[in-house]
Structures are given as C-alpha cells and as structure tokens.
Amino acid sequence: MSDLDLFESLLSCGTVEALHATTASIAGQLGFDHFIYGVQVNTSLTRPYQFILNGYPKEWRARYVEHNYQKIDPTYYHCITKRQTIPVIWDSRVFKGSKEAKMRNESREFGLLCGASFAVHGGHGEAAMLSLASSQDSYRAQQDILSIIGKSQLLACYLHEAIQRIVLSKGPLLLTKMELTLREKECLLWAAEGKTGGEIADILQITERTVTFHLQNAGNKMGASNRQHAIARALSMGLIAP
Amino acid sequence: MSDLDLFESLLSCGTVEALHATTASIAGQLGFDHFIYGVQVNTSLTRPYQFILNGYPKEWRARYVEHNYQKIDPTYYHCITKRQTIPVIWDSRVFKGSKEAKMRNESREFGLLCGASFAVHGGHGEAAMLSLASSQDSYRAQQDILSIIGKSQLLACYLHEAIQRIVLSKGPLLLTKMELTLREKECLLWAAEGKTGGEIADILQITERTVTFHLQNAGNKMGASNRQHAIARALSMGLIAP
DNA sequence: TAGCTAGCTGTAAGATCTGACAGGGTTAAA
DNA sequence: TTTAACCCTGTCAGATCTTACAGCTAGCTA
Secondary structure (H helix, E strand, O other): OOHHHHHHHHHOOOOHHHHHHHHHHHHHHHOOOEEEEEEEEOOOOOOOEEEEEEEOOHHHHHHHHHOOHHHOOHHHHHHHHOOOOOOEEOOOOOOOOHHHHHHHHHHHHOOOOEEEEEEEEOOOOEEEEEEEEEOOOOHHHHHHHHHOHHHHHHHHHHHHHHHHHHOHHHOOOHHHHOOOOHHHHHHHHHHHOOOOHHHHHHHHOOOHHHHHHHHHHHHHHHOOOOHHHHHHHHHHOOOOOO | OOHHHHHHHHHOOOOHHHHHHHHHHHHHHOOOOEEEEEEEEOOOOOOOEEEEEEEOOHHHHHHHHHOOHHHOOHHHHHHHHOOOOOOEEOOOOOOOOHHHHHHHHHHHHOOOOEEEEEEEEOOOOOEEEEEEEEOOOOHHHHHHHHHOHHHHHHHHHHHHHHHHHHOHHHOOOHHHHOOOOHHHHHHHHHHHOOOOHHHHHHHHOOOHHHHHHHHHHHHHHHOOOOHHHHHHHHHHOOOOOO
C-alpha cells in the first residue's frame, strides 16, 4: 500500500470514530504514538468554532484545557494564531519562554517526548493543526521525525480534507454551501470594496433600490444583522471570491 | 544535508532570483525538471494580485497566458478557486473534459509529461499552488512522484513561506504589517459582527463618538473608504482575529 | 395553469454613518 | 521637556442604510 493510498483511506472514513482510528493507525505507521488535530473556524469572529480530534493522553488533554494552555502554547500560536504554513519541530527554541518550557516539561510526563506540529489552512477561514508526538526521546527518534516530515505534513493535509468533508461541511461550514445568487454576490463584492448603494447601482446598471434588495436577501440568507455583518460573513465563509 | 535543511535554505533567500534558483535546485533533486509557483492575494476583491515564479518553459507559459488557460486548468481550479488542501496528481481523471485534455496534451509537447500540483493557503487570504513536472513519462517516473509526494508538499509549504517573506510582505501584504491599536481592532471586530456604533459603545463602555473615532482611524490606516470597506480589508488581510 | 425563483422597482420615516469642526487626558520614548 | 502614540469626547449637517409598505416581469417546473 503506497503512502498516498494510505492517506486517501482517510477520505473514505464516514464517521469521526473511523477517522480517529485511521489517523491513529497512520500516525503509528509513521512512528508516532500520539496525535492531536484541531481546527478553528471563524463562523463568528468573537466566538470561533473549534473541533478537536484527540489522540493525546486524556489526562494531558484535560490539564491543557483546564490550565488554558492554548494561550501560551507556541505551536498553537504558530499554526493557528499566526497561520504559518511551515511545520514546527518541537525543540527548546520553540518553547523558549519560562511558561512555555514549564508546559513542555509537563507534557513530557504524559509521554509526549518529541514531536512536531503541522498547519493546514482551508479556503473558508479555517485554521487547522496536527501535532504528532513520539514516546521516544533519543537522537535517533528525532532524526526519524525529520526523515518523515514530508509525509507528516501530507497526513495533516489529508486529515484536514477529511474533517472538512465529514465534520465541517455538516456543521459550522454548512452556510458555505448556501447559495447566493449572482446578483447577491456581485452586490456583496462591490459593497466589500467600499462602494455605496448608489455606486453599486451605477456599476451594475440597476437602481439603488434593487441593490438594497439584493443585499437584504443575501443578509437574510446568512443571518446577518446589517450590511457590514453580511460582508464579514460572506468573506470569512468564502462565499464571495473574485 | 537533511531535507529540512534543504527546505529551510529557501527561507534564507534574499531575492526572487535566489529563490527561483534554489527552488529549481530542490525540485531537481526531487527528480523534477520543471516547476511553477503562483500565488493569488485578494488585496482587492475585484482585482486580485497574482505573483508567479516560473520555472516552466517560457513558450508554454506564454501560450498558457495567451489562451487564458487559467480558466480551464483543473489544477488551478482545485488549488486556487476551490482552495482544496490535498495535492492533485496529474492523470486523465483530472483532465477529463475535452478542453482540459487538449490543454494537457499541448503541455506535454513542452516537456511537462507527468507531475503534480500542491496547494498552500496562508492566513491572509492568499491561495498558492506549486506545480512540479517531470520530462519522463514512464510508469517508473509516476511511481517516483508518488514516493516523494510528502517532500513535494513540504517544498510547497516552505516556498510559500519564503515568498510571503520576501515578496508578499513588501507589496500586496504590506498592509498586513500595519499595526492597528487594540481599540481599533476591538471596534472592527464588533463592527464585523454586525454591531452598530452605539452597541459597540455599550460593549466597550465608551461613547459612540469614540467608536466612530477608532473606526475612522483604522479605516484611514487601511485606506478604506467606509466602514464596510474597513471591515472587509481587515478581514481579508487577517488584521483582525478572535 | 399554478407555483416558484430570480430579478427588478417605488416611497418614506427613522436609524446609522461620515466628515469636519474642536478639545480633553495618559504614558513612554527621545 | 518635548514629542509622539494612544485613548477619549463633543456638536452637527448631510450622506447612507434599514425596514416597512407595495407591485412588476420572465423563465422554469409540476
């Protein structure tokens, strides 16, 4: 079975449980003992949606949540907050602050000795990361990680795609499937460029009233409370694109 | 030299020319004869910015542009338009339409016999893709591509990161570096949630006048013509995040 | 034919935003 | 001590948006 077939088996998973098992299996074949995948979607900007596929020891995960380690976790900062695209290999440079180092040391007690984090960003404003960890801490183990870093990144890409298909598209990104009419999209696009109703009317050669009408309809479909909200939703959900 | 060191050498390139040479070299080491990287940034929604690092035969690239093949190119559709995260390996299933197949056959005449395309999405609304092609067309060559697909994906990630640092951050994403003050970001965030000036004032416990003031300042910094525009820019540039 | 969707238009009161006027304060770096 | 950056507030005319009412056409499908 080639690597690609292995990764593509993720796309055939129908349930979250199957996805969990398949990911654990692939991670295991790559030499990792633990994994955790998390995705954040800015459906609402102030309260982003998060979905976690946890293959970490439950105790560590509980402690992470309890202490709100997400706030200081440099891998989270790198992959989600800063939305970098390259992987982070866990080393002392990454966990350089005292709080970060403390968190790192605690995680070691739960068997997360060495590992790396991989970022994937989707087109609907989602930011996702996959962390893979090994219970080994030898120089050899670290070299192993480096040697399969490409495959690990690819695993992250495929896992994200699978999550998108079986989780996100049925929930937080449901609205993404919502169809705006051509006119609605045109009006939203120009409105997002800062055009007023009158200006859009001139551009599209219709009356200002009609522009209002289309923006209203688009807003209603998206549950937006005003024009700004409609633009923000359409943008962060990828509903409008050039 | 490990793979990672190889990829990280991309990050030390100071110029586009160096980046071109380094990418060509790495692609060569992976067994590819040609590459092309393209990124699209929605600085303006109606006129997206595009940057291309072309390692394809110039004649083919010219023909591609002349015939506006971007419109029918399934790899472009997959990576940029649909913003998928997994790679596309070029096969007949991908180029299944008649127009697509015709384009594919033409490309073969220029030495692009087999290959794959890799997508990378950044956090500022950029959609990028790297296509890697080989002049070989044997079964063996195709298997080779599959065996290094992970490394290829990683190359795409690192190349995008490098492009971001030496190209995008100096031009289209210049504004991304612009710093909005805390209050400006707070006001923008709530405005993007559909709140009116008065509502934001209540939330932040300041007067409506001050909310207007902050939004005005933020808008001026971003060159926005009104509140909608400011929200759209802040969002598409990743200036505001939860 | 009836029903549905997309697209289009009008009026008008009231809410909201914009821009230009003018003026406070604190904090930190030079 | 000056300078700069950030934060805060006021007024007011005019532009723009929101929401409510109401009604039109064209094309497709059951």
